[in-house]
Amino acid sequence: MAASQIPQGANIIGAAVPRIDGPLKTTGTARYSLDRDFPNLAHAVAVQATIGKGRIRSLDASAAEKMPGVLAVLYHGKLKDVYRTFPRQQDGSMAETRPPFDDEKIYYWGQYVAAVVAETLEQARAAAQAIRIEYDAEAPDVRTDLGAGFEGKRESSWKRGDPDEALKAAAVVIDETYSTPVETHNPMEMHGTVAVWEGENVTLYDSSQGVVGHRTTMAEVLGVPRENVRTISRFIGSGFGGKLSPWPQATLAAAAARQVGRPVKLSVDRRMMFTGVGHRPRTQQRIRLGATADGKLTAIRHDFYTETSQLDDFVEHCGEQTPFIYSCPNLEVTTALVRRNVGTPAPMRGPGAVPGLFALESAIDELAVKLKMDPLELRYKNDAERDEGKNLPFSSRHLKECYQTGAEKIGWKDRTPAVGSMRRNGKVIGWGVAGASWAAARVPCTATFEFCTNGRVCVRCATQDIGTGTYTLFAQVAHEKTGVPLDRIDVFLGDTNLPDGPTSGGSMVTSAILPATAGAVSQATQRLLNIAAMTPESPFHGSHPDSLTVAEGRIVAKQGQPQVVGAAYHGSADVSAKGLPFEEVLRMANLSSVMGSGRNVPSFEDPKAKQYSLHSFGAHFAEVEWDAEIARLRVSRIFSIFDAGRIINKKAGANQILGAAIMGLGMSLMEETVYEPHTGQPINGSFADYLVPVCADLPDLDVTFLDYPDLIVNEYGARGIGEIGMAGVAPAIASAVYHATGVRVRELPIRIEDLLKSTVREA
Amino acid sequence: MQTFQYTKAASIDKALGAASGAKFIAGGTTLVDLMKLSVEKPSGLVDINLLPLDKVETLPNGGLRIGAMVRNSDLAWNAEVQKNYAVLSQALLSGASPQLRNMATTGGNLLQRTRCVYFREPSAGTPGGYGCNKRTPGSGCAAMEGFNRMHAVLGTSDKCIATHPSDMCVAMAALEATIQTEGPKGKRTIAFADFHKVPGDTPHLENALEPGELVTYVDLPKPVEGAKSVYLKLRDRASYEFALASCAVVAKVEGGRIRYARVAMGGVGTKPWRSHEAEAALMGKAANAETFRHAAEAALKDAKPHGENAFKVELAKRCVVRTLKMATA
Numbered sequence A: 001m002a003a004s005q006i007p008q009g010a011n012i013i014g015a016a017v018p019r020i021d022g023p024l025k026t027t028g029t030a031r032y033s034l035d036r037d038f039p040n041l042a043h044a045v046a047v048q049a050t051i052g053k054g055r056i057r058s059l060d061a062s063a064a065e066k067m068p069g070v071l072a073v074l075y076h077g078k079l080k081d082v083y084r085t086f087p088r089q090q091d092g093s094m095a096e097t098r099p100p101f102d103d104e105k106i107y108y109w110g111q112y113v114a115a116v117v118a119e120t121l122e123q124a125r126a127a128a129q130a131i132r133i134e135y136d137a138e139a140p141d142v143r144t145d146l147g148a149g150f151e152g153k154r155e156s157s158w159k160r161g162d163p164d165e166a167l168k169a170a171a172v173v174i175d176e177t178y179s180t181p182v183e184t185h186n187p188m189e190m191h192g193t194v195a196v197w198e199g200e201n202v203t204l205y206d207s208s209q210g211v212v213g214h215r216t217t218m219a220e221v222l223g224v225p226r227e228n229v230r231t232i233s234r235f236i237g238s239g240f241g242g243k244l245s246p247w248p249q250a251t252l253a254a255a256a257a258r259q260v261g262r263p264v265k266l267s268v269d270r271r272m273m274f275t276g277v278g279h280r281p282r283t284q285q286r287i288r289l290g291a292t293a294d295g296k297l298t299a300i301r302h303d304f305y306t307e308t309s310q311l312d313d314f315v316e317h318c319g320e321q322t323p324f325i326y327s328c329p330n331l332e333v334t335t336a337l338v339r340r341n342v343g344t345p346a347p348m349r350g351p352g353a354v355p356g357l358f359a360l361e362s363a364i365d366e367l368a369v370k371l372k373m374d375p376l377e378l379r380y381k382n383d384a385e386r387d388e389g390k391n392l393p394f395s396s397r398h399l400k401e402c403y404q405t406g407a408e409k410i411g412w413k414d415r416t417p418a419v420g421s422m423r424r425n426g427k428v429i430g431w432g433v434a435g436a437s438w439a440a441a442r443v444p445c446t447a448t449f450e451f452c453t454n455g456r457v458c459v460r461c462a463t464q465d466i467g468t469g470t471y472t473l474f475a476q477v478a479h480e481k482t483g484v485p486l487d488r489i490d491v492f493l494g495d496t497n498l499p500d501g502p503t504s505g506g507s508m509v510t511s512a513i514l515p516a517t518a519g520a521v522s523q524a525t526q527r528l529l530n531i532a533a534m535t536p537e538s539p540f541h542g543s544h545p546d547s548l549t550v551a552e553g554r555i556v557a558k559q560g561q562p563q564v565v566g567a568a569y570h571g572s573a574d575v576s577a578k579g580l581p582f583e584e585v586l587r588m589a590n591l592s593s594v595m596g597s598g599r600n601v602p603s604f605e606d607p608k609a610k611q612y613s614l615h616s617f618g619a620h621f622a623e624v625e626w627d628a629e630i631a632r633l634r635v636s637r638i639f640s641i642f643d644a645g646r647i648i649n650k651k652a653g654a655n656q657i658l659g660a661a662i663m664g665l666g667m668s669l670m671e672e673t674v675y676e677p678h679t680g681q682p683i684n685g686s687f688a689d690y691l692v693p694v695c696a697d698l699p700d701l702d703v704t705f706l707d708y709p710d711l712i713v714n715e716y717g718a719r720g721i722g723e724i725g726m727a728g729v730a731p732a733i734a735s736a737v738y739h740a741t742g743v744r745v746r747e748l749p750i751r752i753e754d755l756l757k758s759t760v761r762e763a
Numbered sequence B: 001m002q003t004f005q006y007t008k009a010a011s012i013d014k015a016l017g018a019a020s021g022a023k024f025i026a027g028g029t030t031l032v033d034l035m036k037l038s039v040e041k042p043s044g045l046v047d048i049n050l051l052p053l054d055k056v057e058t059l060p061n062g063g064l065r066i067g068a069m070v071r072n073s074d075l076a077w078n079a080e081v082q083k084n085y086a087v088l089s090q091a092l093l094s095g096a097s098p099q100l101r102n103m104a105t106t107g108g109n110l111l112q113r114t115r116c117v118y119f120r121e122p123s124a125g126t127p128g129g130y131g132c133n134k135r136t137p138g139s140g141c142a143a144m145e146g147f148n149r150m151h152a153v154l155g156t157s158d159k160c161i162a163t164h165p166s167d168m169c170v171a172m173a174a175l176e177a178t179i180q181t182e183g184p185k186g187k188r189t190i191a192f193a194d195f196h197k198v199p200g201d202t203p204h205l206e207n208a209l210e211p212g213e214l215v216t217y218v219d220l221p222k223p224v225e226g227a228k229s230v231y232l233k234l235r236d237r238a239s240y241e242f243a244l245a246s247c248a249v250v251a252k253v254e255g256g257r258i259r260y261a262r263v264a265m266g267g268v269g270t271k272p273w274r275s276h277e278a279e280a281a282l283m284g285k286a287a288n289a290e291t292f293r294h295a296a297e298a299a300l301k302d303a304k305p306h307g308e309n310a311f312k313v314e315l316a317k318r319c320v321v322r323t324l325k326m327a328t329a
């Protein structure tokens, strides 16, 4: 879109605004963490364990140490002054809390056991290969059946009524188990850290979704004061949750740099992306639904296992949406944490909701089939008026309208429910639907805004743009409030020297930064107008500041306000008609800039917001095409309808839902990290063997936003949309697959071997 | 990665004179990968990109001569190939990605190695690494009891179940191509069926080439008059992925009966899998679904699944049936 087509002024909020950082990225001039180079930079290469469980019997680095260019070989006992972080701290913690090389035990395949620092990357890599390690290996536990051998405790996280009694009494019961595999984040930009020490201070260039938490965590890990650490992450090739907290490679880079006294760069390669930098854990979820013969839910039990590492207690909260998405008097959600010899998991786009809703929404579809009821009818019948989990009203819930809109778009009234009953162009087609939800909140955020004497304005905040369009959102608010054109707005993010901003996680950045930025602009504007009114050289001298405003980047008298013109006004008709550019007034006052700052009250401290359940909602309608004879399945259309508050940037917003739908398609049909049963290695750990959708797999995608502002969350009515779009895709596709083929797949991904079981024949 | 000598050969003679332990490098799309993974450790690379083997020419007998350096994309879009050997064009276009096909060559494609995840693991065949009889004879085969969903069901042995990954070769098997080579001992012609080897007890010996022998051309026989040819590939995603099962058919129907049939399969064999059994089941029979299913059953009669890849038996049958339908429609 040409700049001239972008709506101006207040209309920029809600418009489809192209990324202000787009040209930097498309021209390759945006500098990512690993693009940083420094004089005297040394390179580190990590060595990974090649067993899944056991211990290091011996490690011989003597050959490696003598190789050309080698500066240090680090392993257990050789890495100095690294500390464990306190787990689950408010502002971040190490994702894998064990410091690297802490002991000689091996907890998972791929664990870092050594690192080489050398003059060049090639020298470091060659020396890394020359380290001889012998292990006492034991059989790792990477069983995919999470119930197998489980002896831990199951915890109840939600309970109301008496679900067990209600199940006994129910006219119709569904009792099925659903599994989702380990999935690997695989953002385009891999993890990596460049660490640069200057005396007691260190600057870390890391690909981070949360620079503020990263800084705090790394200060703890390195045993230095927080103010000595600066984390910079200007551009991020996405993270999907894998970069919320630092991983051991950041520790290795920073500690190695301190030890060799030189800047060090350490990158995680694609194969390593499958081991020590998180993954979505495997889940196994038993769902029991009880209903009356006419389809009113009487009981929901959601009992799940979620896998974690030997080292950390990461829980995938599969039952988070279960208590409030349907109205049901009797309910319980229980969690069991199962240890395997795998790396520590991490949140991955829509954690909890994405696997959890695959199970719950699939079960709802199965209930509809059993009741011979339309799955939309069943959902309408059990729609929740209020959050029965928290017993609070929803701030804004239009799930039913999402379904109705989607039904209209796909033409649901023409759906015939019988398996394999719909045909088109010689193919069987199947339609499925599922709902989605994701929590909203306003998290703390501070931001500053500055009018500068060079005619530009600056916004600053230590949040970061993980590729979602955050830079552009700040600019939209700045433009909305001041009318300064986008090309004169500078946005600075991704640096802990800036005012503290939120982690890019939980889809909570947008709702946090909007009020903080608006507050900062408002304070700066107030100060600017005071200056205009008080500066003798200013033509507005003597005006009441309240009679002035900033529009189109100029200070002007408000409509209907008297044109008070100061002594310095020499009769220019122009000034009274158009006001003065703000920078001219700054110059008259001999000020380089005027700044304001804003901070928002988080919703958990806001008495009004606390009276509501804050959530976004949505629905996906999926269509599959099924060529029965050769078991070829293609997803042909997905309609996504979302009630995610007011959408601030339609383009960036739709982009999030489109990407999430595609990721959901990958989850449904392709993605699975397979651990080799004997060694525990992620054996398909490369892009050759771990499949994600390619362009040819993409269906027609159609995104609709209902766009109802949620004014409880913030004054803009905006909630977040980064994650919710992935929830509900897999159950919609799995239900469509059932509709076309009669095969109900309860263990993702849906594969050709599942579909070969279909008895539906040629169209 | 190991250090190696790199030389660029200006002529076939120069290429043949290269030191032993060296490998030819054409497009490099397989070889460089395998060197990075420490699977291939050649002492030298002889770059054959300057050799005058980059043309597709009609032979006096009406057949087609394809230079070993003809790129996969050039071959796929060659008008003669599209017209008379459609199966080959379709097979090539179903493989890899446009970027890879622009680099990949006919000779390199013939010699691409298996995508078995164990074979491609840097430490396979070394002490402490996965067993791989292809990498180190006698070290075992981790795929037998491991992650073997992608592995072969035909032509396997108790030493190796690795799939031959090529699409192009499946079409060439059905087209009964011949391979022209030039080596230290002179020139020879190898029938396509004799070029690739089943693993047997020696899975590390994959083809009929002698050390230092260069593939110069692949010859296709004169097109069969009145025949139609088709390639069909079934896989886990719509593009850019190897076959779970594929099929190449050249068939001719007259008066409702099958008068000529060549059937080859990919994704299921340890080599590009020509099925004489399927062809026998087709010859002279009515071109209908029943005949095709019989042919498919015959083609997979000796299939030996290994757990996760059991589905390939049924999938390959369906692939054969559909391809036969398409080729006889």
Ligand SMILES: Cc1cc2nc3c(=O)[nH]c(=O)nc-3n(C[C@H](O)[C@H](O)[C@H](O)COP(=O)(O)OP(=O)(O)OC[C@H]3O[C@@H](n4cnc5c(N)ncnc54)[C@H](O)[C@@H]3O)c2cc1C
Pocket (backbone or CB within 6 Å): A688, B023, B024, B025, B026, B027, B028, B029, B030, B031, B032, B033, B048, B068, B069, B072, B094, B095, B096, B097, B100, B103, B104, B105, B106, B107, B108, B109, B110, B111, B112, B165, B166, B167, B168, B213, B214, B215, B216, B240, B241, B242, B243
């Ligand atoms: C990501 C990816 C996806 C792919 N997907 C597919 C697919 O779906 N289907 C498919 O069929 N293929 C696929 N391929 C494989 C691709 O077709 C091969 O890599 C390519 O054909 C090899 O050709 P090349 O010229 O690059 O060979 P090189 O890498 O140059 O050489 C390969 C081997 O052949 C030898 N060699 C080359 N030319 C000669 C000659 N003239 N004489 C003797 N020896 C020679 C080399 O020494 C080497 O051992 C894929 C490859 C990649 C990397």
